[in-house]
Structures are given as C-alpha cells and as structure tokens.
Amino acid sequence: MAMESKPSIGRLWCLLFFFFFFFFFSFFRCSSSLPSAHPLRSVVDQINERGPFVGLVMAYSAEADAVESSGWFVPANAQPYVDLYGRRFHIGTIRGVHVVYVMSGQRRLNAGITVQILLDVFSVRGIVHFGTAGSANDSISFGDVSVPKFAAFTGSWTWKKFNSLKGSSNQEISFSEYNVPAEGKNLLSTVEFKPEELYSVGQPMKEVFWLPVNSRWFQIAEKLEVELERCANKTYCLPNTPKVVFGLKASTADVFLDNAAYRKFLFKKFGVSTVDEESAAVIMTAISPAVPVIVFRGVSDLAGGEAHWSSTSLSDLASLNALKVAVKFIEVLGRKEHLLLGKD
Structure with a gap:
C-alpha cells in the first residue's frame, strides 16, 4: 500500500502544479496593463476574457465608416466599445473572429501610439491594418488593393x-x-x-530600412480570392474590375504625396508601389514584440501621376475594397487556431 501511495501523491502534485500554472497564465494573459486604480481596468479585464482578439487598425474616418456600414463587424452586446486615451476601441466579431477595431488618426505617430495601446491594453494576437494609398506604380490603379511584403519610412x-x-x-x-x-x-x-532603429524583444537594436509583414500571414493572404468592387457610386464605375496584388513594397512618410516627379523617383529608386502615411509605423510597432502584422491598402489616387484631376472621389471605393480583402483574411484566420499565432 505504501508503494502505491507515492505515485498517487506524485500525480496529485502534478495536477496541482498544472492547475496553478494555468491559473496564473490565464490571469496574466487576460489582465491589461492599465493601472489597478484606473477606472476602466475591470471593464478591460472583462473584455479580455472574451479574447484573444485580432486588432483591426485604420487611419481615416472614411475607412472607419466602411467598417461601420459594411455589416461585417458585429458589436459585442455587453461592452461594444471602450474609450481610452482619446480613442474608441470597438469590441465585437468579424465572421466569428473576435476583433477590436480602432481608428488611429493620420500619420506615423498616431498609428504607432494606437497600435501600442492595442498591444498593451488588450489581449491581441495580431494586427490587421487596412486603408487607402496612392499608387507609385503604373501597373496598379484606382480600386486595386496592394498587400505589400515590405514597407519603409521614406520621410527620414x-x-x-x-x-x-x-x-x-x-x-x-x-x-x-x-x-x-x-x-x-x-x-x-x-x-x-535614413534607416530606422528597430528595438525588438530579445534582440539588440539594429538599423533597418525595409520592415517586413509577418511571413506566415502573408502566405495565407496570397491564397485569398476576393471579388472587388468596380463602381464608386451609381453613376461612376471604373472601366475594369480592380485586382489584388501581392508582394509589392510600400512607402510611408508624414507627407501626402501629390507630385509626379517624386512619385517616379520613389518607384525607380526603391521600387515602392504604394505611398501612405501609416503602414510602416504599424508594422514596426507590431514586429518589435514579435506580434504578427499584415497590411491591405486600396488605391485611391495616383500620387500626382494622374493625367488630369478627377471630379469623382475614389476614396470610398478604395476603402471598401481594402476592407473586403482584410475581412476575408480575418475569416480565414478564424478557421484554425494556429493561423492566429502567425506560426508555421
């Protein structure tokens, strides 16, 4: 009897160890970094119990309007949003996947701050960034959606x-x-x-020019099949159906580019196909703690390369097409747990 009691006690200690390990792991994973005295700490902790989430980030109001009007985002019943640091974080689901979406505001500082708040406060497994962009590549035009493999800051x-x-x-x-x-x-x-100084967890600081999206997530995106919209409104439609292009390069700077000569220079010197004001900041903030990130940008203008001014705004069409691809990507992520981790 004495010999049989020892393995039983061992199994008991083993079970207790795993119980406490699971308890503490779950506690720290679901708890936010908000101070314990913060008035919204308990609210955020309750939200995180529903996670982990995919963080959906956009910069412009037109892009946020596209999310709200699409019907693809279903707000949570208990706590549909929470306001933190001047930003509203919307809690809900897209195609059954738990999502927190937020409008960052324009340019790299706003984008970086917003993504950092998402990572610090919420239980986020990855960042999906979508929005509009100018085209610096004559092979992609209005309504097309670029899924870049790399982005760089070209304003430093x-x-x-x-x-x-x-x-x-x-x-x-x-x-x-x-x-x-x-x-x-x-x-x-x-x-x-100039290159950027990238600080990463467990790595020494290094200077980088090109910032990569998550390779596993990019491979998943390459297999997406999405039918994009051709008409900006009831009276104006593009001559051809827009397309999704993969593996190009993006340029980010705190500048709205509307200059044909500089557009041509960026494409010739760096091979960038789209220009925007946020993508590289979103990528850099996410890859620092090794969080998966991907970017979807719809072409709303030709960055000064238009032969003439168009009286029709294509921003809404570009936003919608980029959102359609992002939503399809999130849907695919929800099918298998390991895809949410960005791992092979």
Whole structure:
C-alpha cells in the first residue's frame, strides 16, 4: 500500500502544479496593463476574457465608416466599445473572429501610439491594418488593393550641405536633377534616406530600412480570392474590375504625396508601389514584440501621376475594397487556431 501511495501523491502534485500554472497564465494573459486604480481596468479585464482578439487598425474616418456600414463587424452586446486615451476601441466579431477595431488618426505617430495601446491594453494576437494609398506604380490603379511584403519610412532624411560630396549610399535624391529649366541652380542640394532603429524583444537594436509583414500571414493572404468592387457610386464605375496584388513594397512618410516627379523617383529608386502615411509605423510597432502584422491598402489616387484631376472621389471605393480583402483574411484566420499565432 505504501508503494502505491507515492505515485498517487506524485500525480496529485502534478495536477496541482498544472492547475496553478494555468491559473496564473490565464490571469496574466487576460489582465491589461492599465493601472489597478484606473477606472476602466475591470471593464478591460472583462473584455479580455472574451479574447484573444485580432486588432483591426485604420487611419481615416472614411475607412472607419466602411467598417461601420459594411455589416461585417458585429458589436459585442455587453461592452461594444471602450474609450481610452482619446480613442474608441470597438469590441465585437468579424465572421466569428473576435476583433477590436480602432481608428488611429493620420500619420506615423498616431498609428504607432494606437497600435501600442492595442498591444498593451488588450489581449491581441495580431494586427490587421487596412486603408487607402496612392499608387507609385503604373501597373496598379484606382480600386486595386496592394498587400505589400515590405514597407519603409521614406520621410527620414539627412539633408546635406550644398555642394557637399555625394556619399557612399545610393539611397539619395539630388534635387538638382529635377531643375526646371535644366540649367538652373538648385540650392536644396541632396538628401540621404535614413534607416530606422528597430528595438525588438530579445534582440539588440539594429538599423533597418525595409520592415517586413509577418511571413506566415502573408502566405495565407496570397491564397485569398476576393471579388472587388468596380463602381464608386451609381453613376461612376471604373472601366475594369480592380485586382489584388501581392508582394509589392510600400512607402510611408508624414507627407501626402501629390507630385509626379517624386512619385517616379520613389518607384525607380526603391521600387515602392504604394505611398501612405501609416503602414510602416504599424508594422514596426507590431514586429518589435514579435506580434504578427499584415497590411491591405486600396488605391485611391495616383500620387500626382494622374493625367488630369478627377471630379469623382475614389476614396470610398478604395476603402471598401481594402476592407473586403482584410475581412476575408480575418475569416480565414478564424478557421484554425494556429493561423492566429502567425506560426508555421
């Protein structure tokens, strides 16, 4: 009898160990980083019990309106939203997948702050970013949706002195090459594009120029089949049905680009196909703690490459098409648990 009691006690201790491990793991996973005295701490903790969530991030009101009017997002009954740090985080589901969506506001600082709040406060397994963009590539046009594999900040420069010698970097733009007339003098000289300092968990700081989306999530997205919308409204339709393109490069800067010469330069020098003001910030914030992230951008303009001004706004169409692809991607994520983790 004495010999039989030992393994029974061992099994009991083993069960107790796993019970306490599961309890503490669940507690820390569902608890937010809000201070214990924060008035919304208990609300957020209750929300996180329904998670983990996919974070859906957009920058413009037109993009948020597309989510609200689509009917694809179903708000939670108990707590449909929570207001934190001036932003409203909407709680609900898309195609059965638990989602928190939020409008970040424009440009990289707003985007980075919003994604950081999502990661710190909510139980988030990954970030899906969608929105509109300008096209810098003549092969993609109005209504098309780009799913980039890389994005870079192209608004961080070292501005060189006039008549300074050209450096070793090929990531430069000389303004004198764009003089009109050609023989005119341009005192703006040259700028050299700078890499970003990426701080990652468990890794030393490194300087990077291209920021990658999650490779596993990108592979999943490549298999998506989505029928995009062709008509901006009842009276204006595009001549061809828009398409989804994969594996291109995106450029992000705190600049709304509406200049044909600079558009051409970005495509020629860096091979970027879309330009926006948030994507690289979203990617960089997510990959720092190794959280899966992916980007979907609908083309709303040609970044100054239009032959003439169009009287028809295509922003709504671009937003809707980008959202359609994002929703389809989220639906696929919901089918298998391991896909939500961004792992092979």
